Amino acid sequence: MKICFLGAGALGSSIGGTLAQNGKEVYLVDQWQEHVDQMNQNGLIFVEDGKETAIPIQATTDPSTLEKMDLLIVLVKSFATEEAIKQSAPLIGENTLVLSLQNGLGNEEILEQQLNPRQIIGGKAYVGGVLIAPGKVIPGIKGKEICVGEMNGQQTERIQKVAEELNEGGITTVISSNIKGMIWDKLMINVATGALAGITGLPYGELYQLPEVEATAFAAIEEAIAVAKAHQIVLSEESPQAIWQKAAAGLPYGFKTSILQSLEKQQRSEIDFINGAVVRWAKKAQLTAPVNQTLTACVKGIEAKNSQGDAND
Structure with missing residues (x-):
């Protein structure tokens, strides 16, 4: 092959x-x-x-x-x-x-x-x-x-x-036999930490010490779970706490999400395909996802600021 x-x-x-x-x-x-x-x-x-x-x-x-x-x-x-x-x-x-x-x-x-x-x-x-x-x-x-x-x-x-x-x-x-469900399972992991790490600039070790971050992550995950259910997606896990913990399982204190790495390099991130995707799929189901919409907007703002920096160099 x-x-x-x-x-x-x-x-x-x-x-x-x-x-x-x-x-x-x-x-x-x-x-x-x-x-x-x-x-x-x-x-x-x-x-x-x-x-x-x-x-x-x-x-x-x-x-x-x-x-x-x-x-x-x-x-x-x-x-x-x-x-x-x-x-x-x-x-x-x-x-x-x-x-x-x-x-x-x-x-x-x-x-x-x-x-x-x-x-x-x-x-x-x-x-x-x-x-x-x-x-x-x-x-x-x-x-x-x-x-x-x-x-x-x-x-x-x-x-x-x-x-x-x-x-x-x-x-x-x-x-x-449930690959769509697995794609959404992995999305939940990225929704939990990707944008929050990018916005705060924190690696996992520090990110997971802040209760305010944890609460926001839970809210973003809950929105994503509701959207998945509305589209008849079968998830392997529906507990925000379990998904939050799974996102960090086996990873080192200094681990950085892909969104954070992209923003640090002043590159475009995949936010539109993570938290932004939750927002789009929510609209398809006539739902709202305000937490994910806010996280997406914040990352987009950082990207815009980074691109202005490039233009001013």
Whole structure:
């Protein structure tokens, strides 16, 4: 199976590198030229337990240099999904499966607008990684898993083949008959802490010490749960307290959410696909989500301030 990762940041590099290390045919597409050059020249470097391992892998900034793929795994930032999938047309054949492992809610809908909806399968990644330099990553794969599934919940031969291929490649992969529910489950985790960390500038250790932050997180989660129920989404957990605790499980004191990392780099965040998505889906169900709307507005304000700073430099 030819597998291509659209987006080779920390997660794409960690998963793709693990598959390549275990003999799978893997290609990486990323816009960071230095990162791509380093991987092509020196291999993708895994840093584990103080040791460095070079993994031969083919990377490119230009999808048109590659052939049609059997599986395209999308890991670009959510706001870049539409443009990235358009640029990846040379990779997508009639039988190519397209799997989003991105953060947030709404990526599958964007893909369905650009492709034949039957080509889209769903997934969620509970693995991690840290990109520490161009071509060099600390993978967070061991003991963690990926969930995949058909968007309609059916058990099909093709989803079994995808799971088998990933498992053989060293990525623990399970099949879910409720992939939409799992996407919302992961959304709850991001809703709990993402925006609050971004707005306060606090890593987890300090964020979790403030009762006011906890109360706001609970309110945001409660809104998201109500919206999910209104759309007949079956969640695995409906306790704000449990979701709040799950969001921090196993993570270090200094952990920073992706929204906080984006704002610190003065980059655009994925807020529209996290708290902003709750607001949009609330409107579809004729509900309101004032806490998530406020959190979204605050992050948008920080982004606007950051962009003004760039303009004034």
